[in-house]
Amino acid sequence: MTSRKLRVALIGAGYWGPNLARNFKSSADWDLAAICDLDAGRAMNVSEQVGNVPVVTDLDELLAWPDLDAVAIATPARTHHRIALAAMLAGKHVLVEKPLADSREKGEEMVELARQKGLVLMADHTYCYTPAALKIRELIANGALGDILFIDSVRINLGLVQPDVDVFWDLAPHDLSILDFILPAGLQPAHVSAHGADPLGAGRACVGHLNFPLAAGGLAHVHVNWLSPTKIRQMVIGGSRRTLVWDDLNPQQRLSLYDRGVNLQHQSADGANRKAATISYRLGDTWSPALSEHEPLAQMVSEYAASIREDRPSRTDGSAGLRVLSVLEAVSRSLNEDGRTTLVDGAELQLEETA
Numbered sequence: 001m002t003s004r005k006l007r008v009a010l011i012g013a014g015y016w017g018p019n020l021a022r023n024f025k026s027s028a029d030w031d032l033a034a035i036c037d038l039d040a041g042r043a044m045n046v047s048e049q050v051g052n053v054p055v056v057t058d059l060d061e062l063l064a065w066p067d068l069d070a071v072a073i074a075t076p077a078r079t080h081h082r083i084a085l086a087a088m089l090a091g092k093h094v095l096v097e098k099p100l101a102d103s104r105e106k107g108e109e110m111v112e113l114a115r116q117k118g119l120v121l122m123a124d125h126t127y128c129y130t131p132a133a134l135k136i137r138e139l140i141a142n143g144a145l146g147d148i149l150f151i152d153s154v155r156i157n158l159g160l161v162q163p164d165v166d167v168f169w170d171l172a173p174h175d176l177s178i179l180d181f182i183l184p185a186g187l188q189p190a191h192v193s194a195h196g197a198d199p200l201g202a203g204r205a206c207v208g209h210l211n212f213p214l215a216a217g218g219l220a221h222v223h224v225n226w227l228s229p230t231k232i233r234q235m236v237i238g239g240s241r242r243t244l245v246w247d248d249l250n251p252q253q254r255l256s257l258y259d260r261g262v263n264l265q266h267q268s269a270d271g272a273n274r275k276a277a278t279i280s281y282r283l284g285d286t287w288s289p290a291l292s293e294h295e296p297l298a299q300m301v302s303e304y305a306a307s308i309r310e311d312r313p314s315r316t317d318g319s320a321g322l323r324v325l326s327v328l329e330a331v332s333r334s335l336n337e338d339g340r341t342t343l344v345d346g347a348e349l350q351l352e353e354t355a
Contacts, residue, residue, distance in 0.1 A: 005031040006305055009062055011083060012074035013037040013046040016097055020072050020124075023297040025050040029305035036062045059083065063090040070308065072124075073097060078164065081106035084121070088113050093120040093308050098173045099328065100321030104345055107325045111318040120307050122314040123321030125177035129299035131291040132246050132254045136237070137182045139289070144257075145239030148218050151179065153235040156225035166196065166204035168331050171224040176324045177316065178235070179220065187323045189213055189220075190347045194334040199227070210331055212344075254291060259284025322346075 008030050010021050017035075024032040036056045037043035043055045056062045063071075063086060070093035073083050081101045084094045094114070100123050101107040114121035127133055139145055153175045162170050180187035189212035196205025210222040233248035243258045263280045300316075307314035326346050334342040 005029060006069045006308060007031045007033040007067055008070045008072060009034040009036055009056070009065075009068055010046070010072050010074065011036045011059065011062070011087075012097075013039070013043045014074065017074040018046050018049060019297055020074055020097075020301075021046050021050045021053075023295070023301045024072065025053075027298065027301050027305070029302060033065070033068055034062060059086065063087055063092065068092060070095065070120075070304070072304075074124075076164070077102045077169075081110060084110050085113060088117050088119050088121070091117070091119070093122075093304075095122045095124055095304050096321065097124045098126075098177065098321070098324070099123075099169065100318065100325055104322065104325045104329050107318070107322045111322055114318055118311075120304070120314060121318035121321075122304055122307065123177070123316045123318065123324075124300060125173075125181065125316040125320065125324075126296050126300055127174050127178050128181040128316050129296040129303065130248075131294060131296075132248065133178055133181060135255060135289055135291055136244060136246065139244065139257075140182055140237075140239075141184060144242060145237060145244060146241030147216050148183070148214055148237060148239055150218055150238040151214065151220040151235065152238075153179075153220070153222045154232050156223065156228040157231040158229050159226040161200070161202050161206060161226055162204075166332075166335075167206050167208050167224045167226050168194065168196065168210065168335075169328055170226075172208070172210060172222055172328065172331070173324055175222045175224075175235070176327055177320065180320050180323050181316065182237075183214075185215060186320070187327060188347060189327065189344055191341050191343050192327060192330045192334055193339055193341045194331040195339040196335050205335060208331075208335075212327070253288045256286060256288050258286050260286075 008024055010017055013035055024030045032053050034054045034056050035043045035047045038057055040057050047053050047055050071087045072095040073080055074097045077099055080096050084096055087094050110121060155171045155175055176187055192212040194210045196208040198206055200206055206226045208224045212220050214220050235246040237244045245256045261282050263282055303314050326344050330342045330344040334340055
């Protein structure tokens with residue numbers, strides 16, 4: 001396996017499938033063996049874009065191929081669990097488009113089966129493989145930002161109102177997966193609170209705000225919106241040493257680091273007397289770190305191959321997908337309870353594992 005290309009089949013030729021097919025086809029690690037979709041015409045259209053690879057409409061037939069190493073699932077979220085389980089039972093490694101599944105319970109079953117079978121289960125958290133996210137992860141890890149005091153993430157646009165999920169399940173997985181990737185301890189909030197609005201009467205939240213605590217008293221806020229005429233993709237990460245701004249729509253300067261902030265120096269011995277504290281403002285330089293140039297999906301499919309060859313979890317493995325699912329389910333419960341703070345399932349277990 002280490003000396004040959006791995007054979008992969010794409011399952012799902014809809015919106016995201018062509019992007020995956022193109023990157024598998026151009027990768028030195030992969031041999032794109034087939035495009036599988038119930039709609040033969042749609043599969044054929046994707047096949048023609050990548051050199052006329054074989055088209056299959058029967059999933060069982062595809063999974064019976066003995067020389068197929070892996071699959072990439074780009075189908076609706078409600079189908080991820082069924083297809084992933086069938087693929088792993090057939091001995092195939094699995095890559096799944098976000099979200100990992102449509103419930104935490106199903107995600108847990110997928111992660112457990114991958115563990116039992118010794119297979120790679122990977123979540124396609126594409127944004128985690130962008131040059132910007134990789135640099136942010138590095139800066140946080142080496143202490144360039146200091147302690148994280150707050151994170152404010154905005155993902156808004158005039159988008160398609162989805163028929164089966166609300167704006168949180170559609171857009172927030174991007175932000176949550178990024179936070180899981182860049183924070184040293186991953187995404188581990190004990191509780192969340194979420195507020196949503198449906199001004200269109202679509203039957204699901206079209207505008208949403210999510211809040212949850214960070215380590216050491218910090219706070220994260222995620223704003224998602226399908227109704228904004230202006231598209232914004234921005235994340236502000238405030239640290240005790242520096243603040244970072246990621247503007248994903250600014251190709252000339254995606255990342256900016258600000259050596260500016262508030263310093264609070266307590267005069268009392270225990271630091272409890274706020275009146276005895278001295279507040280000063282730090283006004284330093286601003287600069288933009290250099291970023292490497294690569295396509296995130298190309299990096300992602302390369303990581304998929306490396307994790308299989310090296311028999312290790314990928315950077316965005318099934319457990320990462322499960323952590324995102326846990327937060328999304330807590331968000332849904334909070335929405336149903338008018339924004340009430342809601343516990344995140346599995347938070348205590350995650351904290352114990354990292355203690």
